[in-house]
Amino acid sequence: MSSDSPQAAQEPDASGDAGPPPSLLALFTAFAKMSLAGFGGVLVFARHAIVDQHRWMTAEEFNETFALCHFLPGPNIVNLSMVFGSRLRGIAGGVAAFAGLLGPPTLIMTALAMLYAHFGELxxxxxxxxxxxxxxxxxxxxxxxxMMMxxxxxxxxxxxxLMLGVLAAIGVMRWPxxxxxxxxxxxxxxxxFALRRKVAA
Known part of the structure; x- marks a missing residue:
């Protein structure tokens, strides 16, 4: 298979860099598909699309970006759409990913909320x-x-x-x-930082 084929363009190279950034329409469409498929949460489908399907990020890059989104105000997956879109296509990319993530589900949930108001007690x-x-x-x-792999x-x-310590503190000890x-x-x-400085030395 030649190196300029569509599949080869999507594969990360040896340095871990992905191919050309997706268009704004591709970002909107990808996040719209994630949100419409995301029954029970979009994170599962976001990781599959970004890492496995489109190969826009490596598994390590996705974990690092998602970790950052945990410490920003607002829902994690919404933060991820803005950070990820902005990383690839600037502010316009962040807006496109954000609109794709929230636009279609908002319309659907508005209609379902009206139905649930009438039939929710069944x-x-x-x-x-x-x-x-x-x-x-x-x-x-x-x-x-x-994500642990x-x-x-x-x-x-x-x-x-560190991961197990945080899990034990929050999940077992019930600390704030x-x-x-x-x-x-x-x-x-x-x-x-200490480990990296030690390795560099």
């Missing part, structure tokens, strides 16, 4: 929503496992210890999220 509908919630949890667990493959023991982050973020940054 027992079959309540049971159906309970089943959907179970599927949503399964999707979330699946994407968390996939780069850490496991790199065998970065420090990163794994803000308190855990105020400790975990500076600690993880300090450890990363």
């Amino acid at each position: 027992e079959p509908l309540r049971r159906g929503l309970a089943g959907v919630s179970c599927a949503a949890v399964g999707l979330l667990i699946a994407v968390v496992v996939r 780069p850490l496991l493959k790199s065998r970065d023991a420090i990163a794994l210890v 999220l803000q308190t855990v982050l105020l400790v975990a973020i500076p600690l993880s940054i300090a450890v990363t």
Whole structure:
């Protein structure tokens, strides 16, 4: 297969850089598809589209970008659309990704909200929503496992210890999220800088 084929253009090169950035229409369409497919959450479909399907980011780059979006105000996936779109196509790219992510679902949810206002008390509908919630949890667990794979493959023991520490503090000890982050973020940054300086030396 020649190097200028469409498939080759989408493959990251040896340095990890992706091919040409997508057009504004491609960004809008991709995020619109993510949002329309995102039953139970868009993160699963966003990672699949960005990393596996279009190869606009590596798995490590996606994890780093999503980690940044966790510490910005607002919903994580909305932050991701703006940061990702802006990274590839500037402010216009951020707006295109943002519009694709929120535009179609907003129209659909407005119509469904009107229907739910009239039929929301029906027992079959309540049971159906309970089943959907179970599927949503399964999707979330699946994407968390996939996002952990780069850490496991790199065998970065420090990163794994920090991750497990945050999980234990929030999920087991039930400590306040803000308190855990105020400790975990500076600690993880300090450890990363120290390790990189040691390697450079």
